[in-house]
Amino acid sequence: MAIFDRLKNYIGLVPNPITEKTRQAHARIKGASVAISVCPYCAVGCSQLIYSKDGKIIDIEGNYESPINGGTLCPKGAATYNLIHSPYRVTTVKYRAPYSDHWEDRPLDWAMERIAQLTKQTRDAEFETCDTEGRRVNRTLAIGHLGGATLDNEENYLIKKLFTAGLGIVAVENQARI
Numbered sequence: 001m002a003i004f005d006r007l008k009n010y011i012g013l014v015p016n017p018i019t020e021k022t023r024q025a026h027a028r029i030k031g032a033s034v035a036i037s038v039c040p041y042c043a044v045g046c047s048q049l050i051y052s053k054d055g056k057i058i059d060i061e062g063n064y065e066s067p068i069n070g071g072t073l074c075p076k077g078a079a080t081y082n083l084i085h086s087p088y089r090v091t092t093v094k095y096r097a098p099y100s101d102h103w104e105d106r107p108l109d110w111a112m113e114r115i116a117q118l119t120k121q122t123r124d125a126e127f128e129t130c131d132t133e134g135r136r137v138n139r140t141l142a143i144g145h146l147g148g149a150t151l152d153n154e155e156n157y158l159i160k161k162l163f164t165a166g167l168g169i170v171a172v173e174n175q176a177r178i
């Protein structure tokens, strides 16, 4: 008993090793809203949890309830947060004129108009109704489309519809195929 009392006294003298700041610390996602989403980068289709506070995304993690990724994300998927918040993201249209050695900022409307005009001009000049053996092909091999991994399902559907069925472009490719 004497030893127990002495031990109690000793413990009472030791300053609490946990500071108030540590006691108040909590995960940054505490109190955040969470939405379930899909990693935009590749066809594996890992599920993600998107955390937000005050309308702003604050964190993106793997969804531990997903049978595909079980809470994990590869390095690319784990960096999805930077799709939204990285200061290095290019947010303006970049144009490099023929034979130029540098990029210039151009308005989006200007770029859209230029792409539309060049697409029509090239398609009109290069459209093939039949191939060399007389088979109907209704295509142009002079234009290609390469999509980025962050295009979503709906955008990819429209791209495929417009460029393949609509314009006869054969070379439609995308890094991701979700």
Ligand code: SF4
Pocket (backbone or CB within 6 Å): 039, 040, 041, 042, 043, 044, 045, 046, 069, 072, 073, 074, 075, 076, 077, 078
């Ligand atoms: S990029 Fe990585 S995290 Fe994203 S779906 Fe593919 S494997 Fe999963």
